[in-house]
Amino acid sequence: MDPTNPLYRYHRQTLLAGIGEDGQRRLGVSHAVVVGMGALGCPGADLLARAGVGRLTLVDRDLVETTNLQRQSLYSEDDARGGRPKAEAARRRLASVNSSISIEAVIADLEPRTAEAVVLDGPLGRPDVLIDGTDNYGTRFLINDLSVKHAIPLVYGGAIATRGVSMTIRPPETACLRCVFDAPKDGAGETCDTVGVLGPVAAMIGAYLASEAMKILLGREDLTSGSLLSFDLWTMERTRLDVRDARDPDCVCCGRRVFEHLDASRSARTVSMCGQGSMQIRPPEGAGALDLEALARGLQNHGRFLIEQSCVRGSLDAERSEDGGCVRLTVFADGRVIVGGVTDPQRARGVYARYVGG
Template sequence: MDAYQNRYSRQILFQPIGRSGQEKLKEARVAVVGMGALGTVLSNHMVRAGVGFVRIIDRDFVEDTNLQRQMLYDETDASEHLPKAIAAAEKLSKINSLVQVEPVIADLNATNGESFLTDVDLILDGTDNFTVRYLINDIAVKHRIPWIYGGAVSSKGMFAAIRPHVTPCYRCLFPKPPTGRGETCDTAGVIGPIIHIIASYQAVEALKILTGAEDRYNPNLEQFEVWNNQHMQMDISRGRNENCPACGQGEFEFLNPMTEREEDFSSLCGRDTVQVVPREKRSIDLSELAERLQPIGTVEKNAFLLRFHIDGRTLVFFGDGRVLIQGTDDIAAAKTLYAKYVGN
């Protein structure tokens, strides 16, 4: 038995995968969107299972509050404010050097989504953002790429495997984004076990899809409430909506970027943070920015981001032009700070 087969011998012994399934995993390409709680579990499973290429996409950096549930990070990652994609890639590469792990530090949006998600065989949802899920769904339906939805908060979670034009798409199940602000981990809390349960079910569905086990695909939207020991299955196999804008009508409105503004300001629910995303591609020279800001505030910088502290607020600059303005969820106030320290 060669080293490759020895590494995956216990998975190969599992007859539904076997040697042929393992070879399919070796050739497979997967993208994980979001490297928070779900994403760290998902990518860990994909890399350990031997999926040949795993792209991990995240816009954020590691903080102390992540460590309770985001399994790939440690205290050093948090103290160094490493981008999650970079910290996760370092860990994953040590877990399995046979897998190509590609970290992407970016905010997934309508301008870049197709470039990141259309060269893979499967998309895994590790986000906590409804808008991004609708964007993933539009890309998946348009390009006929399967994806696996998952969400968890508090002690509740759900998942569903979505195969475009075969099963209902996400928009068939949830026609419109919810109004107002729903529960998030930052507002309702979360316990670690529900994360692992949901992400592990997602990973199982991923293995089925990647190895071609059509007879074992899960036809349900599965929901769990682990604190009160509740589990519900909803058969969605006949839930396709012929009037669905995405899979029924071929209208992909979440792929239409807003073009009337140079920057997009959005409040991150429960984070006391406003994110600023440039509409046009741009880059920031972090070293030059550090020199400019040091005389007026406190600057912390690593190879991937710069943190600027002033007047009780923190502005976090990324090389791709994104800025997180921490210490406020007021978009008007954030615009003022952005104009003052970044410019228009």
Template sequence: MNDRYSRQILFPEIGQAGQEKIRQKHVLMIGAGALGSGNAEILVRSGIGKLTIIDRDYVEPSNLQRQQLYTEEDVAEKLPKAAAAEKRLKMINSDVKINAVIGEATAEWLEEEAREADLIIDATDNFEIRMIINDVSQKYKVPWIYGACVGSFGMSFSILPGKTPCLNCLLRTIPLQGMTCDTGGIISPAVQMVIAHQTAEALKILVGDWEAVRASFVSFDLWRNQYTSMKMSKAKFAGCLSCGDHPTYPYLDQENTTKTTVLCGRDTVQIRPAGNGELSLENLSGQLRASGYEVKGNPYLLSVELGEERMVLFKDGRALIHGTKDLTHAKSVYQKILG
């Protein structure tokens, strides 16, 4: 199979030895949307040994603009993204072991899977899951690569346990993007740029070229021709509960995860977010209207509608998702609207 990877082997930083290392590695891909499908395709074409990819959603028409593994046929069949990705990836490289999981990346699932993974790649637009990934990464000493994009903006950072600051540390320094493509739109080149940063870092990690791993936090805006690279070594915080001197891994605690409950006798799911704190309903109302949602409200709550989706949001972050008893779907609506 050397002919297949010959151009990659000719690259001296990988070579034959590096190609063999890549073939022995297992990557955990969290999300099979825009970033997940792009990252997965490049890694499978590169000859990764095993790829586990998890996603809870199915393919919709709006995905085809930027999610490169999927087709109109997948939309017509309403295929789960993980299943559609597996089908396509096996056609690209039948030597790679693909483990497709249709479901949510919970703390329990991630802890189990991370024990056998060499690298975790963030391809979700769910910040709660990112924080769980971060704690799992630190607890089991598995490197992970953060990535996010919205509009024409994107960012990426490689997190190496014991060496770099973790995501929890970064939150003390950088106001990370909270919007999603459902609320802020997105152009495909921004997705591809983040994928390029993530997969380049992934290859460095998989071949063990640790000196080449980028130590800076990268962000860019392709539309406004802006590119920033910030050194983050001083962001590492000794008191961090995820990676500091006395870690407790707070985001693996069930008390710090979002709670979902079906209300008795109603097609309504209540969602109670992790942690405490009040939302600014006035600011949020303006943002949601600008994103196309129909918003009504009073000093105590907002009623948010778009198509068939309706959510009532309270100041403490608690929400009622109407028209469903499906906890996973309700949580997806909540996260899509709030980012």
């Protein structure tokens, strides 16, 4: 291939019989939405950006923290020191990896009232595939609802401790997540905060997510797994549960087409952030955008606050945090607030009411 050919950078990929130059062009006009830019979304999105998927939307609500660096391969110590939003830090990093693709960062919590607008009507258009790199069942089933309702394929992945799991959902042909998993109570069971997670497990699931997504984008759905794959990298056990016939006609989601997670008129306003000793508070229904400049000026009386990366951040001198410092506040333009150093929902709501708005 001529090095001046725009596809030259993908030469080793176009050599593959299943891709070729036609497949590469097809990837170049495709759109993948990655929800959750943590341990799974980082390697998944990295591989898709390098593979030349032309449009990538990265959705994440969190900020980069030091304890993310062990496995979240797109972030640096500088991102953690700066407490940068993951979606934006990932966008910057991936733009430096492949400047020929379009990448959109969405710094938001995917929640029922906004999920369809965020995922379906973003600036990069309707997605061809959804990638679930989230860490909680509430959001996971919300993405499953979106996938089934709008017939957009979904690649699901999960990683905990030394175990990983992955499944590809192609509505209406295959089983959906609700056919296979019960709806657990959120927060029930193990989390990465309580039992940890092995970096290589996350990297492997990230690779599954990317390769399954590529097959879908290339129109080779016939090659997708058809199985619920799970493995333990510590014991090297693997299982492969065939789910091709697991579609449940009574499934609340894909059978009865009741989209409980998408239709939830009210989701909890206060939720604990996975493993970070902090609480997230969403603004009340119908609240408009915040004037961040005015808010930052007001907060100057309570501590040192800066506007940075489209959010206001700083710490409150008068509020002791549970980790012995001061309570940290990060306020986004959509009114969402992360109260750092507090794990008691009531106290977090009190801090929110006092400093951001009642």
